[in-house]
Amino acid sequence: MCGIAGISGRGNGGVADAMINALHHRGPDSKGTACLRDIAVAASRLAIVDLAGGAQPIYNETGELCIVFNGEIYNHRALRSILEQKGHRFSTHSDTEVVLHLYEEYDAKCVQQLRGMFAFAITDGERLFLARDRLGIKPLYYALLSDGKTFLFASEIKAILAFPEFSPRVDMQALADSAVLGHPIGTSTFIAGVRTLAPGHTMSVTCNGHPSVGEPVRYYPVGIERRGTLDMLEAERALEDALDEAVRMHLDADVDVGVLLSGGIDSTLMALLARTHHGASIKTFTVADHARHPDVVQAQFVATKIESVHRSIVPSFDEYLAAVPAHIAAEESPAELTALPMFLLSRRIAGALKVCLNGEGADELFGGYREYLDRPHKMSTLKRRVEVALRAGIRPSPQVELVMENLRSPPSYEAYLDAIFDFNLADxxxxxxxxxxDKLAMAAGVEMRVPYLDDNLVSLVRGFPARVLVDPDLGIGKYLLKRLCIRKFGPEYLPIVLRRKLGLPSAGARHMEKLDKLCNEMLPSDYLSKHEFGRYFESKLRLLVFEMFVDIFTKHRGNPAPVGTVEDFIGARAGAKI
Known part of the structure; x- marks a missing residue:
């Protein structure tokens, strides 16, 4: 796991150094820079596989190709064996070098053989080749300056902002789209001029004085091709084998791997499977804002069952409040603070291990949200958000309108299910x-792995009939996953299987309510109405987070330190000390 960055143009090695210094948190173990022709690339490394070797950048035998790589390739040993049979010779045992030789053998088609999470860049003469994993587990951003002379890429936006000639400003269309969907759409970001390479895409840039940026090329199809019929027991058995293999492969590392427990079905099943492959007692972690939170109680039950070395992390409100600016800087988004507990958890466990398994993606893959069972609720929610935005003079992009049409137009519930699965597994x-x-964990130097998004597992489940995954008649989401858990591990896990989904903010709900109350009490009553961006937000807290984001990124290029504390920030707008 690493941070990667690069810039076109001769004599830019110093800039590449500055960019990678902005990503030191992603790879505190080592860093390196390479300058080749018209391209400078750099990497900061978090050593997980091949601890002694694997320092980046890595070159091929002739020195003609060079790679900087972020991620993990879980089938790298099998690929290495194939490449060795073709005459390739390796100088390390790292997965990074395997990717480089795979490119040497197959060019851009190399990505089709990779099983894992990744974002990487390869220099090949004047060509800069960029690639990103199928679902976008690892981030990759790029920017072409308005003068057309400089191309930059990086794992995080703040590294691009380390280039002094880039002038950061808010992308207003991304903000408008976020008001409806909760996030920008397509490849836009909240910083104008910075794009994200879309998941499942590659891109080539010719660097010879004036970089020529090719159109991104999709290598992974987006559509769902489901089998017409499938026996439920057959689906369970296929899922059991695929999920077990995914968890086993995601445990592969030269360092300890832990498991995050939330007390829900996703993390519980993942932990139960992980225990079967882990020789010693596995380390498990839970985070919540009070000791009697259901997550803490249920996670402790699971931890006792699997005999893990368990730790419940309960941050205080003061710790929560103090982390807000750093959280915004790490996430690079003016989003809700729902992920702040995970940020605090990553900070706490960083000293204990470098890698954790996370249950992210199971809701999207298996149908865990209310919208899979309640189409009218989903459509009314989107319609209300659009109406609120339009009344405020905010115009979402045509892409947002297309999303709504794709969800509104399917004539049957089954067709709607395919559409909502497609949307949720993409943007x-x-x-x-x-x-x-990724960003919140890597801010603490922790790699989060997501077994539910294993390439083979996703391909398998996307082929299952939608009604195998959810049962609308019984009103049960993640139906197949829940059946598997009970059949394999027994009825004692029924309380977890039947537990009502608590939703994203639950682990930090009490602390967020306190902060929301603080904003409502201390900020002026006309804070929203008088602010030029107030119409984009429904609460004082959301506007405050946006203001902090603007200061951190447009004034201080991703550095939260000059912004001060949340209390200072509120006090400056309230005209009083807090």
């Missing part, structure tokens, strides 16, 4: 969940 999963999971 929603990447922009609303995976970006935060």
């Amino acid at each position: 929603r999963l990447e922009r609303y969940h995976l970006n935060g999971v």
Whole structure:
């Protein structure tokens, strides 16, 4: 796991150094820079596989190709064996070098053989080749300056902002789209001029003085091709084998791997499977804002069953409040603070281990949200948000309108299910969940792995009939996953299987309510109405977070320190000390 960055143009090695210094948190173990022709690339490394070797950048045998890589390739040993049979020779045992030789053998098609999470860049003469994993587990951003002379890429936006000639400002269309969907759509970000390479895409840039940026090329199909019929027991058995293999492969590392427990079905099943493959007692962690939170209680039950070394993390409100600016800087988004507990958890466990398994993606893959069972609720929610936005003079992009049409137009419930699965496994999963999971954990130097998004598992489940995954007649989401858990591990897990979904903010709900109350009491009553961006937000807290985001990124280029504390920020707008 690493942070990667690069810039076109001769003599930019110093800029590449500055960019990678902005990503030191992603790879505190080592860093390196390479300058080749018209391209400078850099990497900061978190050593997980091949601890002694694997320092980046890595070159091929002739020195003609160079790679900087972020992620994990879970089938790298099998790929290495194939490449060795073709005559390739390796100098390390890292998965990064395997990717480089795979590119040498197959060019851009190399990505089709990778099983894992990744974002990487390869320099090949004047060509800069960029690639990102199928679902966008690992982030990758890029920007072409307005003068057309400089191309930059990086794992995080703040590294691009380390280039002094880039002038950061808010992308207003991304903000408008976020008012409806909760996140930007497509490849836009909240910083104008910075794009994200879409999941499942590659891109080539010719760097020879004036970089020529090619159109991104999709290598992973988006549509769902479901089997017409499938026996439920057959589906359970296929899922059991695929999920067990995914968890086993995600445990592969040269360092300890822990498991995050939320007390729900996703993390519980993942932990139960992980225990079967883990020789020693596995380390498990839970986070919540009070000791009697259902997550803490249920997670302790699971931890006792699997005999894990368990730790419940209960941050105080003061710790929560103090972390807000750093959280915004890490997530690189003016989003809700729902992921702040995970940010605090990552900070706490960083000293204990470098890698954790996370249950992210199960809701999107298996149908865990209310919208899978309640189409009218989903459509009325989106319609209300659009109406509120339009009344405020906010115009969402045509892409948002297309999303709504795709969900509104299917004539049958089955067709709607396919559409909502498609949407949630694409933009929603990447922009609303995976970006935060990666950045917030990596801000503390912790790698989060997501077994439910294993390539083979996703391909299998996407082929199941939708009604195998959810049962609308019984009103049960994640039906197949729940059946598997009970059949494999017994009825004692029924309380977890039948537990009502608590939703994203639950682990930090009390602390968020306190902060929301603080904002309502201390900020002026006309704070929203008088602010130029007030119409984009429904609460004082959301506007305050946006203001902090603007200061951190447009004034201080991703550095939260000059912004001060939340109390200072509120006090400056309230005209009083807090």
